[in-house]
Amino acid sequence: RGVHWRHNPAHLPIHAFNVLIVGAGIAGLCMGIRLKEMGIPFEILEKNATVGGTWLENQYPGCAVDTPNHFFSYSFNPNNKWTRHFSQRQEIHRYIEDTFDRYDIRRHVRFGVEVTQAHYDEAAARWRVTFRRADGGEETHSCNALVTAVGQLNRPSIPAIPGLDDFRGPMFHTARWDKSVDLKGKRVAMIGTGASAVQAGPSIAPEVGKLIVFQRTPHWAMNNPNYHKAVSPGNLWCLEHIPYFGKWLRFQLFWAGSDGFHASLQKDPDWPQPEVSLNEANHKMRELITDYVRQELDGDEDLLRKVIPQYPPYGKRMLRDNYWYRMLKRPNVVLETNPVDRITDNAIVVRDGTVHEVDVIILATGFQASKMLAPMDIVGRGGRTIRQAWGDDDPRAYLGITAPGFPNLFMIYGPNTNLAHGGSIIFHHECQVRYICQALREMIEHGYTSLEVRQDVHDAYNHLVDEKCQSMVWTHPGVTSWYKNKQNRVTVTSPWRLLDYWKLTQHFVPEEFRAGKPGHAAM
Ligand code: N01
Numbered sequence: 001r002g003v004h005w006r007h008n009p010a011h012l013p014i015h016a017f018n019v020l021i022v023g024a025g026i027a028g029l030c031m032g033i034r035l036k037e038m039g040i041p042f043e044i045l046e047k048n049a050t051v052g053g054t055w056l057e058n059q060y061p062g063c064a065v066d067t068p069n070h071f072f073s074y075s076f077n078p079n080n081k082w083t084r085h086f087s088q089r090q091e092i093h094r095y096i097e098d099t100f101d102r103y104d105i106r107r108h109v110r111f112g113v114e115v116t117q118a119h120y121d122e123a124a125a126r127w128r129v130t131f132r133r134a135d136g137g138e139e140t141h142s143c144n145a146l147v148t149a150v151g152q153l154n155r156p157s158i159p160a161i162p163g164l165d166d167f168r169g170p171m172f173h174t175a176r177w178d179k180s181v182d183l184k185g186k187r188v189a190m191i192g193t194g195a196s197a198v199q200a201g202p203s204i205a206p207e208v209g210k211l212i213v214f215q216r217t218p219h220w221a222m223n224n225p226n227y228h229k230a231v232s233p234g235n236l237w238c239l240e241h242i243p244y245f246g247k248w249l250r251f252q253l254f255w256a257g258s259d260g261f262h263a264s265l266q267k268d269p270d271w272p273q274p275e276v277s278l279n280e281a282n283h284k285m286r287e288l289i290t291d292y293v294r295q296e297l298d299g300d301e302d303l304l305r306k307v308i309p310q311y312p313p314y315g316k317r318m319l320r321d322n323y324w325y326r327m328l329k330r331p332n333v334v335l336e337t338n339p340v341d342r343i344t345d346n347a348i349v350v351r352d353g354t355v356h357e358v359d360v361i362i363l364a365t366g367f368q369a370s371k372m373l374a375p376m377d378i379v380g381r382g383g384r385t386i387r388q389a390w391g392d393d394d395p396r397a398y399l400g401i402t403a404p405g406f407p408n409l410f411m412i413y414g415p416n417t418n419l420a421h422g423g424s425i426i427f428h429h430e431c432q433v434r435y436i437c438q439a440l441r442e443m444i445e446h447g448y449t450s451l452e453v454r455q456d457v458h459d460a461y462n463h464l465v466d467e468k469c470q471s472m473v474w475t476h477p478g479v480t481s482w483y484k485n486k487q488n489r490v491t492v493t494s495p496w497r498l499l500d501y502w503k504l505t506q507h508f509v510p511e512e513f514r515a516g517k518p519g520h521a522a523m
Contacts, residue, residue: 021042029096034434046113050111058177063089066319068086084230116132127409167346169346189212189361189362195319206330221320253424293307314420396462399461416493435508438508
């Protein structure tokens, strides 16, 4: 639901207020739609030539969503025609494009411009946003409020493996897939076994000559009977013709995401086997998945030992099995579990000295998630930069949306808002957008020039987040993941159930902010 004016907007100086949004992906689009409804002038700055963000950039074979589509879509723009429960990238990208057109947001987007710096001008209470054009030139625009909608998973993490640059064949990251490279019959190395690898690997295995998968740590991957299924004609009919059927389906998926898995993520201090599981529900999950994987591997106990993690389920992001285990049984696939030692001009050498000669290397090595808002140089009040406030990889924000020292800056998909336990990130985006719209309404209706979250409110919230994360599976000793920064603090993932976060962000509370009036500093 959108945010409505409490007073007649005709009497408010909305035309003199403007918002800049960075990013024309799912989050930026949602923000644009709501601002348009409120009549607030805005522009979206997008570095790519078209819309879609992560669903544009990730074009590796097999790329798909692993949250059910009837939930992984905007609540206000349901798509009753999804062909699958878990759609392929192309179908999701088409949905994003259609939504841009349906709400006529595309003409608010300036394409091919990359924001390099945003500087808060205290005297004017405005952000000065500098961006680089495709022709190399620079421009600076200013705005009352700046909204970042740049995602968390778009700066590839390139591993610091000795000799990486010596490799003479093609080498690329999954999010920068090089379609000009023909993999047919080639010896291909894939480093990494996370969500990207699990989708890309089984898609290329039938065509390559040999696929060598380099697994550093195994990941848990669960089965979902709907994962490969088309939506049945019966369901399509119901979605089309039965009122509220789609809403009910969405609610069920919301509930499963909100409550369904949450219990199995909590550490039970009395649990007798804390090294392998957390509680009864978590242990059942371990057994269920292990039995499933054993079946998929045709009882190959040696392979089973290699692919079943020691750490509890959900320690890292839970994957959906994309016939990964069946792929490992293929005669042209090798699972290498010895750590990678170095790369030469034509091979990957592992620690026991085995040399794997390869023609192509695919880096399925993930993203620098904790380095949020990078590489933008964000300079807040008093000339303090966001990197000074957060260090290299320690981002914090109130509700994941706003941080002290950075008035009128709002983040979508900011610190501790990623979903790691079922649920749709689009739901979170909608919560954040509604909250931001309320903040902007507060500014416009009261004539505030600035809103800045109070330090004590921010600190208390982050204390709570850290405390909650400590009791959850992600901080289990010895588990590494992109949820955490180098200091092992969970910076990316939300500890809340969907319902909790919905409640937390439902109402903007003015008392939690310092407001600036024209001609006055913030009060
Ligand atoms: O990245 P990852 P991803 N030597 O960080 C390994 C979303 N997503 O791109 O586990 C050897 O999960 C690393 O090993 P380890 C989703 O949120 C969604 O796969 O650190 N290996 C790991 O195996 C997802 O969680 C979908 O020991 C190295 C892998 O590389 C997130 O994006 C699809 C290494 C990285 O896994 C990231 O997934 C795809 C090294 N030096 C992605 N460095 C959907 O389905 C790293 N690794 C919606």
